[in-house]
Amino acid sequence: MAKGKRGIRYTKERKAEILAAAKKNNLTGQHVAKKFGISALTFYRWRGPVRSDAVARKGRERGPSRPRGGDKTKLDVAAIRREVQAQVRKLLPQVIREEVARALKSD
Numbered sequence: 001m002a003k004g005k006r007g008i009r010y011t012k013e014r015k016a017e018i019l020a021a022a023k024k025n026n027l028t029g030q031h032v033a034k035k036f037g038i039s040a041l042t043f044y045r046w047r048g049p050v051r052s053d054a055v056a057r058k059g060r061e062r063g064p065s066r067p068r069g070g071d072k073t074k075l076d077v078a079a080i081r082r083e084v085q086a087q088v089r090k091l092l093p094q095v096i097r098e099e100v101a102r103a104l105k106s107d
Contacts (some may be wrong), residue, residue: 028040029041
């Protein structure tokens with residue numbers, strides 16, 4: 001444990017000990033913060049993403065932006081881009097009409 005610019009730096013071994021104890025005792029971030037003196041946010045960052053079955057099911061219901069294949073934490077950027085483009089194509093004609101009308105009124 002060393003003090004750095006941002007605060008205390010924990011060794012990999014100490015992090016592993018804290019994470020193992022938290023997992024073994026089924027501790028929440030608040031419990032870990034009280035027991036080990038680290039912030040709950042630090043604990044959750046160390047722990048990384050944890051997905052329950054309910055969260056995994058919800059992810060499958062999201063639609064085209066959900067991840068496909070291998071890594072379930074990556075976004076399908078191409079699908080998001082297609083969704084945005086479709087919405088822009090849908091809204092753009094109305095925006096153009098409004099802007100043209102405003103420009104003609106100001107002349």
